[in-house]
Amino acid sequence: MMTRVPVLFTIGNEIRYEIVRKIFEGGMGIVYEAEQKGAQEFVKRVAIKVVRQNFTSQKQFIENFIGEAKLVADLIHTNIVQTYHLGEHNGSFFIAMELIRGVNLEQFSAQLKEKRRVLAIEMAVxxxxxxxRGLAYAHAKTDKNGRPLGIVHRDVSFKNIMIAFEGDVKLTDFGIAKARGFLTDNEGEVVAGKADFMSPEQADFQITDKRSDLFSLGVVLSTLVLGYNIFKDSTPEKSRLRVISMAIPDFRALDRRVDDRLNKILQRALARRVTQRYPEADEVLYDLEHYIYHSxxxxxxxxxxxxxxxxxxxRPEGTMSESAKGGTQVMGRTGRAGKKSEGATQRAATGATRSGGTIRRGGATARSAPKKNP
Known part of the structure; x- marks a missing residue:
């Protein structure tokens, strides 16, 4: 018989968020920078993802949004963006999460090109x-009974990898991840994610496992090394078909900096046959770290x-010189609202909300409620 654990105390309606500025606005939601306020002038900067009102009535969308929050809440790792709180305000759900003062890999890559800089091979690796590291932790995660959750991110891509100005690398946006008991899964009917970062099995409407994420990681690495994505085409559908059919090149022929060892890592990560691919993120991690630290x-x-x-x-403390201005709204469990002073330090946050499409069988692109997190 299970022993009942006594409740030591109950937290009242003390958590409130003062929105500092809007970071990103997408078709399904808005991301804000906010201050979490507590007792005795406690303040913590967070990112807030809020569902748009017109999506609050879409049951499956909301279920996936809530499922993502519940899943990521227990993924506590230095290379995964942290989730602090799932709340509701004026009929809209929101997630309070770690604010990353930095940029995503897409912005990072664009800035390298703008500055005409080439990323060192060792830094890409x-x-x-x-x-x-983050994937190895997520893939190995179990529930409270020790059963594997079977987490597959399914959207490991440039937009979902953040680099903080302090140098921390963070995986974010588990909005289309699958995990036992957390998220609605419709694999086989809809392909959600970024086509040019998908694994062949994901692009071909097949069931995925953790090895799919490792293929996507291989695409991330090859794109960092080369400065372009070998699968990217003029449309998502054309990119999807390239992922399925294009032969994986010898990367030594594409960039003379790629040696035999790195080419071998890339070939194994990008193996078309799942059985020939890295079976575990830990094995990829070992090879990558051995590559950069062995000597x-x-x-x-x-x-x-x-x-x-x-x-x-x-500047070293992680703030940009540019400021973003705008009125701010106070949001909390009590539903109180007000205004805060203007002028917030420009920052990039995590888990930007995007409107996007899913690829359905037959090649059509359509908006789908479970496609992305808001």
């Missing part, structure tokens, strides 16, 4: 190794932070 000192969070701050003109 280092970034990929941090993502591998001595290699990249660190600090060296990556120095690189990214230099690229974006950011």
């Amino acid at each position: 280092f970034i990929a190794s941090r993502v591998a 001595g000192y290699g990249p660190t969070n600090e060296t990556l932070g120095k690189l990214i701050r230099g690229l974006f003109g950011v």
Whole structure:
């Protein structure tokens, strides 16, 4: 018979969020930078993802939004963006999560091109190794009874990998992840995610497992190394078909900096046959870290932070010189609302809300409620 654990205390309606500025606005929701307020002038900066009112009536969409929050709440790892709170305000659900003062890989790559800089091979491998760390943790996660959750992110891509100005690499946006008991899954009918980062089995409407994420990680690494995505085409559908049918190239022929060892890692990560691919993120991680550290000192969070701050003109404490201004709204469990002072430090946040499409059988692109998190 299970022993009943006594409730020591109950937290009242003390959590409230003062929205500082809008970070991103998409078709399904809005991301804000906010201040979480507590007792005795406690303040913590967070990111708030809010569902748009016109999506609050879509049951499956809301179920997936809630499922994502519940899933990620227990994923506590330095290379995964943290979730703090799931709440509801004026009929709309919101998630309070870790605010990342930094940029995603898409912004990072664009800035490298703008500055005519080439990313060092060792730094590209280092970034990929941090993502591998986060995936290894997520893939191994179990429920409270010790049963594997079977988490598959299914959207490991440039937009969903953040780099903080301090150099921390964070995997974010588990909005289309699948996991036992948490998220609605419609694999086989709809392909959700970014076509040019998908695994062949995901692009071909097949059932995926953790090895699908490792293929996507291989795409991330090859794109960092080459400066372009080998699968990207003019439309998502054309990109999807390239993922399914295009032969994986010898990367040594595409970039002379790629040696035999790195080419071998890329070939195994991008193996078309799932059985020939890396079976575990831990194995990818070992090969990546051995590649950059086997002969001595290699990249660190600090060296990556120095690189990214230099690229974006950011001071060491992690704030940009540019300011974003706008009225702010107070949001809390009590539903109180008000205004806060204008002028917030410009920051990039995590888990940007995007409107997007899903690819359905037959090649049609359509909006789908479970497609993305708001």
